[in-house]
Amino acid sequence: MGLKEIGEFGFIRRVSQGCLVRPDGVVKGIGDDAAAFRAAENQITLLTTDLLVERVHFIRDRISGFDLGYKSLAVNLSDIAAMGGTAREAFVSIAIPEGVPLDYLDQLYGGMKSLAQAFSVNILGGDTTGSRRDLVINVAVTGEVPEKEILFRHTAREGDIIFATGPLGDSRAGLHLVLHEAGPESPGFRDLVDAHLRPRPHLPEGRFLAGAGGVHAAIDISDGLSSDLGHIAEASGLGVVISAAKIPLSRHLPGFCERFGFDPVDFALSGGEDYVLVCTVDPSRARTLAEQYRALFGRPLYPIGRMTDSRRLELETRDGTIIAFTPSGWNHFQTGDLHDNHSVKS
Amino acid sequence: MGLKEIGEFGFIRRVSQGCLVRPDGVVKGIGDDAAAFRAAENQITLLTTDLLVERVHFIRDRISGFDLGYKSLAVNLSDIAAMGGTAREAFVSIAIPEGVPLDYLDQLYGGMKSLAQAFSVNILGGDTTGSRRDLVINVAVTGEVPEKEILFRHTAREGDIIFATGPLGDSRAGLHLVLHEAGPESPGFRDLVDAHLRPRPHLPEGRFLAGAGGVHAAIDISDGLSSDLGHIAEASGLGVVISAAKIPLSRHLPGFCERFGFDPVDFALSGGEDYVLVCTVDPSRARTLAEQYRALFGRPLYPIGRMTDSRRLELETRDGTIIAFTPSGWNHFQTGDLHDNHSVKS
Numbered sequence: 001m002g003l004k005e006i007g008e009f010g011f012i013r014r015v016s017q018g019c020l021v022r023p024d025g026v027v028k029g030i031g032d033d034a035a036a037f038r039a040a041e042n043q044i045t046l047l048t049t050d051l052l053v054e055r056v057h058f059i060r061d062r063i064s065g066f067d068l069g070y071k072s073l074a075v076n077l078s079d080i081a082a083m084g085g086t087a088r089e090a091f092v093s094i095a096i097p098e099g100v101p102l103d104y105l106d107q108l109y110g111g112m113k114s115l116a117q118a119f120s121v122n123i124l125g126g127d128t129t130g131s132r133r134d135l136v137i138n139v140a141v142t143g144e145v146p147e148k149e150i151l152f153r154h155t156a157r158e159g160d161i162i163f164a165t166g167p168l169g170d171s172r173a174g175l176h177l178v179l180h181e182a183g184p185e186s187p188g189f190r191d192l193v194d195a196h197l198r199p200r201p202h203l204p205e206g207r208f209l210a211g212a213g214g215v216h217a218a219i220d221i222s223d224g225l226s227s228d229l230g231h232i233a234e235a236s237g238l239g240v241v242i243s244a245a246k247i248p249l250s251r252h253l254p255g256f257c258e259r260f261g262f263d264p265v266d267f268a269l270s271g272g273e274d275y276v277l278v279c280t281v282d283p284s285r286a287r288t289l290a291e292q293y294r295a296l297f298g299r300p301l302y303p304i305g306r307m308t309d310s311r312r313l314e315l316e317t318r319d320g321t322i323i324a325f326t327p328s329g330w331n332h333f334q335t336g337d338l339h340d341n342h343s344v345k346s
Numbered sequence: 347m348g349l350k351e352i353g354e355f356g357f358i359r360r361v362s363q364g365c366l367v368r369p370d371g372v373v374k375g376i377g378d379d380a381a382a383f384r385a386a387e388n389q390i391t392l393l394t395t396d397l398l399v400e401r402v403h404f405i406r407d408r409i410s411g412f413d414l415g416y417k418s419l420a421v422n423l424s425d426i427a428a429m430g431g432t433a434r435e436a437f438v439s440i441a442i443p444e445g446v447p448l449d450y451l452d453q454l455y456g457g458m459k460s461l462a463q464a465f466s467v468n469i470l471g472g473d474t475t476g477s478r479r480d481l482v483i484n485v486a487v488t489g490e491v492p493e494k495e496i497l498f499r500h501t502a503r504e505g506d507i508i509f510a511t512g513p514l515g516d517s518r519a520g521l522h523l524v525l526h527e528a529g530p531e532s533p534g535f536r537d538l539v540d541a542h543l544r545p546r547p548h549l550p551e552g553r554f555l556a557g558a559g560g561v562h563a564a565i566d567i568s569d570g571l572s573s574d575l576g577h578i579a580e581a582s583g584l585g586v587v588i589s590a591a592k593i594p595l596s597r598h599l600p601g602f603c604e605r606f607g608f609d610p611v612d613f614a615l616s617g618g619e620d621y622v623l624v625c626t627v628d629p630s631r632a633r634t635l636a637e638q639y640r641a642l643f644g645r646p647l648y649p650i651g652r653m654t655d656s657r658r659l660e661l662e663t664r665d666g667t668i669i670a671f672t673p674s675g676w677n678h679f680q681t682g683d684l685h686d687n688h689s690v691k692s
Binding site for chain 1: 381383390391392393394395396397399400401402403435437439440441470471472473475476477478479480482484486488
């Protein structure tokens, strides 16, 4: 049985199963002109949206439906995390070309619902339609955050310590393995692929940072550390200096880079899609915050540098030299080879 | 100068101009991980989203950038109107293939901003990316409505009078003219094309109906009167009987239908994309409501039938015969000729 047989409404009924995981506060979900839900008092509603297009962001025969669905939602949840918010409602628009197996679509929604359930997010609506050639997915997610705790990009201050909530560069390594169909030569390689395909949105970490006090700015690493730190620096009218020796790397990345001849620091700086958070913290609060973070999450909050008044992006290399770097982020309008340059990005 | 030259962020800066038309209550618009805005007390936040795909919903060389942008937003505003809401914030995701002239994109955002400004809607964010082949636009819109006034589909009651806020069938006639490149033989034909390309969202009408009391259910006519009334009937567990003689037709539609050999009632029933509202009203309130409506808007609220307990969809023909009709709505997964079957639908 395929899409043509079950029709649009049949498909909606099919994918509606399991979408409402937190009915409290929901006035109307799927099945009306718009979804309606209660906004809490003194709470900000957040909304973020990401569009994923086949052959630009993903290659359908290289990613399972489950992973594609998971990731489509994960990149949005990560945006809510970066604002310090709690994710609430998701809206999924999808354009489906002929010939996509229904099973692939079921898996796709399965991946989304699995992640949605883990973070108590409802899928409350969206739009389904046909497509002539490419599978296209747009996910919009709302969130809420107490007004006084919201974390922006433009509010970093000179002297702030820059922290990262997890290792960087793994996703880029996983992408290489996916694109080159390199077998999981070691169990560690599987972890790198997972980092690329199923990034965990750092929502609890974002909420903690938002409520802890002393955190001035935050962003999630989607385009790459260099580019995303560039956003904070530019928006705040400041510069950054980060220390190559302090950039957190997973235990699997150095072995991978040695095997394939890559530079781990380069992957960490410009790889992107790690979906960890980077925040800037008042120096007087930095030590206590890092201790609280470790006590709460059982993992370190990694100090990687500080905000400067130079307006430059600078890297302190392992031998102590200071070199400038540029935001080598993603440009969606670049043309070129699909491989390694056009994969799942948000 | 093209997209490649200005880059993604240049493009965002470019389209950001004029997006914020009502800054009050906006905490953060374009330029962070997510947009943030204040939710009013005791107000429901509404959100709707529509995805438009080239060669499925529109043919790029048959629609101006301005009209495409206008319509992409209009179909969403109409959904907010159908819930009785006030539209608030819009989020635009767009996937752009190589070779789309920047001027076309400027016009596209121009069409959106023109409509957004008219209804005091902010464009607060979105996503921009590349596409391999087709232009794809997803618009998400939030709205708000007092909790006690929200209009659903599932709350129609037996005996309710069914009203329409405007004429039906014009959009389908305009589509025919657009697809067959029929010149505007008469000024009236231009109005039909406008009805298709620039439908006015009935937001003030929706707010009036929501606040007037006695209106039990509402929907906007996107798929077609037969299909959309079918949604109300099915959701409410009821039937409908509508009168062919009472279906409002514009003064231009009969002439068009005579010229091209179409049936106006068929166009009104199954044409779709009229984006007028249809509501069901307590019979005890119907007369007063229609009088108030006419006093306020200077146009009639058209009674077209009533809700029954039959669970059937029935049409009373001009000679008094009752015939059954089916929801002959749009099925986005149907294949077939693009012309007349795959045009701008939401």
